[in-house]
Amino acid sequence: MLPTPSTSHVCFDRVYEPAEDSYLLLDTISAPSETAFLHDRFPKASTTPLVLEVGVGSGVILAFVAANANTIFGRDDVLTLGTDINSFACQAASQTVQHAIANPNHSIFLDVINGDLASSLRLDSVDVFIFNPPYVPAELPNFSHHDDYNALPPGKQSTTFEQDSYLLELSYAGGEDGMAVTDRMLDQIPFILHESRGVAYLLLCAQNKPEEVKQRIRAWGPGWEAETVGSSGKKAGWEKLQIVRIWKP
Amino acid sequence: MKLLTLNFLTCAIKTCKSSPLSFPLHPREVELEILETDYNAVFLRNILPRLEWEALRVLAGELGLPSLPESSPDVSSLSTSSEEDDSETPTQVAQDLHRLLLETCIKEGKLVCGCCGHEYAVKEGVANFLLPGHLV
Numbered sequence: 001m002l003p004t005p006s007t008s009h010v011c012f013d014r015v016y017e018p019a020e021d022s023y024l025l026l027d028t029i030s031a032p033s034e035t036a037f038l039h040d041r042f043p044k045a046s047t048t049p050l051v052l053e054v055g056v057g058s059g060v061i062l063a064f065v066a067a068n069a070n071t072i073f074g075r076d077d078v079l080t081l082g083t084d085i086n087s088f089a090c091q092a093a094s095q096t097v098q099h100a101i102a103n104p105n106h107s108i109f110l111d112v113i114n115g116d117l118a119s120s121l122r123l124d125s126v127d128v129f130i131f132n133p134p135y136v137p138a139e140l141p142n143f144s145h146h147d148d149y150n151a152l153p154p155g156k157q158s159t160t161f162e163q164d165s166y167l168l169e170l171s172y173a174g175g176e177d178g179m180a181v182t183d184r185m186l187d188q189i190p191f192i193l194h195e196s197r198g199v200a201y202l203l204l205c206a207q208n209k210p211e212e213v214k215q216r217i218r219a220w221g222p223g224w225e226a227e228t229v230g231s232s233g234k235k236a237g238w239e240k241l242q243i244v245r246i247w248k249p
Numbered sequence: 250m251k252l253l254t255l256n257f258l259t260c261a262i263k264t265c266k267s268s269p270l271s272f273p274l275h276p277r278e279v280e281l282e283i284l285e286t287d288y289n290a291v292f293l294r295n296i297l298p299r300l301e302w303e304a305l306r307v308l309a310g311e312l313g314l315p316s317l318p319e320s321s322p323d324v325s326s327l328s329t330s331s332e333e334d335d336s337e338t339p340t341q342v343a344q345d346l347h348r349l350l351l352e353t354c355i356k357e358g359k360l361v362c363g364c365c366g367h368e369y370a371v372k373e374g375v376a377n378f379l380l381p382g383h384l385v
């Protein structure tokens with residue numbers, strides 16, 4: 001078992017607390033079958049891979065990948081970059097990653113960007129993409145206050161209760177079938193992933209209709225594959241949560 | 250925000266992506282800071298082919314940093330090896346590149362798209378690429 005990065009400095013009133021979904025991603029990416037795949041895909045002497053995690057939250061996943069680059073990729077020249085729509089998560093995650101890789105650095109951490117999904121990334125630039133989305137079927141929060149809620153209220157040192165509720169809603173509410181945010185992300189993935197090396201890891205829950213999602217991905221065009229490579233909470237033949245790997249073999 | 254991060258970013262507005270003008274984003278009114286970090290020789294060697302050298306030269310120029318050579322340095326110019334103990338010492342070229350890519354950070358300022366002119370704020374080292382509703 002690889003160590004889980006510390007998130008003890010993070011305030012979970014407004015940033016998603018690592019949970020079963022976060023740990024399933026950690027376990028899947030560091031499982032022998034997945035590390036073998038990644039070692040193979042990113043051989044040591046090839047150009048430095050860029051890992052992008054969208055929706056970093058506390059930063060636990062990105063920090064885990066950064067701190068364990070050597071086990072996961074077999075190399076420590078791995079770049080990590082994150083985004084989150086919640087600015088408090090951006091700050092928290094940045095600290096989590098820096099703390100996890102410090103002294104001496106185990107890989108190269110770039111930044112966490114406050115943005116919507118991967119909309120600021122250049123085409124073809126991402127080698128490994130990771131997303132634990134807001135996947136719960138629940139009404140999307142009202143974005144019209146986002147700018148106000150995304151920063152401390154003017155002159156204040158702390159957030160308001162409404163603000164915290166909004167920020168936490170952002171972390172789990174996924175609209176119809178829990179797919180509203182994930183569907184928008186899926187639209188971007190084929191463009192931001194590196195044409196030949198790119199691989200994406202996406203978490204889905206049972207209500208997201210994962211089999212249909214995988215079929216849709218395979219229909220992106222020739223070569224695209226989508227397979228379940230990790231799962232948890234198996235009940236009567238179907239999994240509560242699963243990790244889908246998206247790639248071109 | 251590290252300068253190397255800008256190697257991977259572009260304007261968040263969809264219609265700008267296909268325009269060569271949207272990369273690199275142009276830093277304006279910035280306050281830079283140096284945040285030291287460990288030197289990683291393997292990384293420097295393996296990142297070279299991923300650097301958009303021309304864009305990096307533009308950035309260095311706009312930030313008033315020492316100008317970069319016209320073309321990307323060769324891997325062989327990054328280190329000198331000693332015959333005696335088999336050790337490798339980073340050259341000045343390599344140390345400068347390390348400082349530019351990983352240690353030179355934008356603390357405050359703006360990043361401007363050369364295509365649409367949209368300004369993205371950087372505050373306390375965090376860049377904000379969220380767009381107002383009508384631009385998404």
Ligand SMILES: C[S@@+](CC[C@H](N)C(=O)[O-])C[C@H]1O[C@@H](n2cnc3c(N)ncnc32)[C@H](O)[C@@H]1O
Pocket residue numbers: 016017018019021022054055056057058059060061083084085086089115116117132133134135170171172181
């Ligand atoms: C389920 S949490 C996962 C957090 C963390 N990665 C983990 O696994 O513990 C989903 C995260 O996505 C972020 N998020 C929601 N919508 C987003 C969007 N449109 N763009 C970027 N991040 C988003 C939320 O703020 C939240 O941090």
Ligand SMILES: [Zn+2]
Pocket residue numbers: 260261262265271362363364365366367
């Ligand atoms: Zn633009």
